[in-house]
Amino acid sequence: MTTDPAPLDFYFDFASPYAYLAAMRIDDLAAGHGRSVRWRPIMLGAAMKVTGSRPLMQIPLRSDYLRHDVVRFARRLGIPFAFPPEMPIPTLAAARAFYWLQDDEPDLARRFARAVFEAHFGRGEDIREPSQVAAIAAPLGVDGAALVAAVADPVVKDRLRAETDAAIARGVFGAPFILVDGEPFWGADRLDQVDAWLRGGW
Amino acid sequence: MTTDPAPLDFYFDFASPYAYLAAMRIDDLAAGHGRSVRWRPIMLGAAMKVTGSRPLMQIPLRSDYLRHDVVRFARRLGIPFAFPPEMPIPTLAAARAFYWLQDDEPDLARRFARAVFEAHFGRGEDIREPSQVAAIAAPLGVDGAALVAAVADPVVKDRLRAETDAAIARGVFGAPFILVDGEPFWGADRLDQVDAWLRGGW
Numbered sequence: 001m002t003t004d005p006a007p008l009d010f011y012f013d014f015a016s017p018y019a020y021l022a023a024m025r026i027d028d029l030a031a032g033h034g035r036s037v038r039w040r041p042i043m044l045g046a047a048m049k050v051t052g053s054r055p056l057m058q059i060p061l062r063s064d065y066l067r068h069d070v071v072r073f074a075r076r077l078g079i080p081f082a083f084p085p086e087m088p089i090p091t092l093a094a095a096r097a098f099y100w101l102q103d104d105e106p107d108l109a110r111r112f113a114r115a116v117f118e119a120h121f122g123r124g125e126d127i128r129e130p131s132q133v134a135a136i137a138a139p140l141g142v143d144g145a146a147l148v149a150a151v152a153d154p155v156v157k158d159r160l161r162a163e164t165d166a167a168i169a170r171g172v173f174g175a176p177f178i179l180v181d182g183e184p185f186w187g188a189d190r191l192d193q194v195d196a197w198l199r200g201g202w
Numbered sequence: 203m204t205t206d207p208a209p210l211d212f213y214f215d216f217a218s219p220y221a222y223l224a225a226m227r228i229d230d231l232a233a234g235h236g237r238s239v240r241w242r243p244i245m246l247g248a249a250m251k252v253t254g255s256r257p258l259m260q261i262p263l264r265s266d267y268l269r270h271d272v273v274r275f276a277r278r279l280g281i282p283f284a285f286p287p288e289m290p291i292p293t294l295a296a297a298r299a300f301y302w303l304q305d306d307e308p309d310l311a312r313r314f315a316r317a318v319f320e321a322h323f324g325r326g327e328d329i330r331e332p333s334q335v336a337a338i339a340a341p342l343g344v345d346g347a348a349l350v351a352a353v354a355d356p357v358v359k360d361r362l363r364a365e366t367d368a369a370i371a372r373g374v375f376g377a378p379f380i381l382v383d384g385e386p387f388w389g390a391d392r393l394d395q396v397d398a399w400l401r402g403g404w
Contacts, residue, residue, distance in 0.1 A: 050262050059253050061375035067385060076395070076404055173263035184267060189391045193278070202278055 007177040008038040008194075011172045014113075015055075017070045017081070017089035020121040021188040022176035024079045029191060033198040039113050041094060041095040042164040047173050055088045067186045072102035073094060073188065082124030091161070093130040095135065099148040099159045110135055209238040210396075211381040213374045214314075215246035216297060217257075217290035219272045219283070222323040223390040224378035225316060226281045229302040231393060235400040241315050243297035243390070244366040251376050257290045275390065284326030295332040296352045299339065301361045314339055 003160055008030050014017035015199055023039075030037045048054060056062045067083075074081035094116045102109035119136050120124040127133060130151045134144035150156050167177075178185045185194050194202055210232050213223035225241075232239045240269045250256060260264045267283075275282035306309035308366050319326040321338050329335055332353045336346035352358050368381075373386055380387045380396055398404055 047263070049262055053255070053261075059255075059374055061249070061253055061370070065375065065388060068386065069388075072404075073395075076398070168263070171266060175265065182278055184270065186267060186271075187391065189389065189395070190396065192347075193238060193391070196278070202273075 005152065006181060007038040008012050009040055009178040010037050011040045011179075012175045013042060013088075014091035014115055014116055014127065016044065016175040017023065017066070017087070017121050018073075018188040019118045019176040020081075021070070021073055021077060021079070022178070022191060023117045024077065025111070026176075026178070029195055031196070032195075034078070037110075039098070039110050040111065040163060040174065040176070041098050041160070042167045043092070043095065044175050045176055046164045047168050049066055050168055051173050053185065057087050080118075080122045082122065084120055084124045085126055089126065089128045089132060092129055093133045096151040096153075096156045096160050097130075097133050097147050098161065100147070100153070100156050108142070109138060111140055112142065115140065123154065159196065207237055208383060209240040213242045213243055213244055213369050213379040214377045215244060215290075216293035216322060216329065218246065218377040218399040219268070219289070219323050220275075221276055221378040222283075223272070223279060223281070224380070224393060225319045226279065227393055228380070229397070230376075232400070234358055234397075237400065241300070243293070243300050243313050244367065244369045244374065244377070245294070245297065245362065246377050249370050252404055253375050254368055258357070259289050260342055264384075266382075279340065282320075282324045282348070283298050284324065285310065286322055286326045286332075287328055291330045293329065295335045296329055296351045298353040298358045298362050299332075299335050299349050299380060301365065302349070302355070302358050303344065310342060314344065317342065348378045 008026070010026050012023060026037050056066045071081055071088070094113075098109050098113055101112055115136050117135065118126055120127045125132070127136065130148045131144075133151070134142070134147045138144055139140075139146055170179065174186050176188055177187075178190070180194060180197055184198060186196070212224070212228050214225060228239050236397070258268045273283055291352070295314075300311050300315055300318075303314055307336050318329055318335065322329045329338065332350045333346075336344070339349055340346055349358070368391045372381065376388050378388075378390055380392070382396060382399055385398070385399060387393075
């Protein structure tokens, strides 16, 4: 009996445009090496408290660079990009909805996460309200009222908090952050290194 | 009469291990596109004041990642890496010595800069004292006493300050930071993008 290799852990916050860039590539990249991906939204703000940092959009010079770089990067990857009306925004609703979906239907959860990213950064839509998240999930067959109720459920809230704490305990401090058999890679610009690592012989 | 294309601007601080990784590649990369490189050491601390950040080695989680990542990255590039006894250290002496050399002998200045990086991160030597910098420059034929005098010269000090201010005014906030005809790229992990940009058709 052979054992399937462990999935890659893909940590992200729906508020990160660089996480969006990675999200659009990571599944295909992993599949090219016979690997799957475990998507893991976290609340990046909690990690930022540990590192004493703050959103790039609030930092002089870095915010200008981000605005230029992320558009250029998306163009290079050939994926659509549009700035949402505000950046970053709280993404609790989307992250909680993800974990609510995940245990029973992991594949649906991943398709939901992609749809959220595509709405937020592919089309520049706001995604902060539970109703907005429900509208994104509706075409996937997710019941809107159930989703809105779930993101207010203390059990679901605790789950996101626990996932975030566990991520920080594993050294995750930014997004996207990818663990390949425990090997950490931070940044959308490291996906080529993830690819090389999976190829082996590094 | 044809005009040579402008050189790439390569901004760095000798204290940055990621700048070392880029420094070992940037000249060859540019040469592959018929371009030269203008090396420009700056005092990264001044840029960090603008962005409100601090050295990665002082930041929880990020320091652990850096220690792991930079060794792995150097291995991938096939270049030697050794941690200096302390990181980061003040690099005023080396940066001032660079500009002192540069106006008269730009090629010597670049070879000096590479030698400083190789000492600090290739062999893990301390480079903070003018005498240490002079010892690195000696095999290149640089007079040690003149170098030690130069790094205390107010004109040379002002030059480094002016270069740093000018870099920040151009949006430089980290190291390595590369400007290709004004197009900004931050990070050793973006050299492949610099290469693609120089190839054109992005």
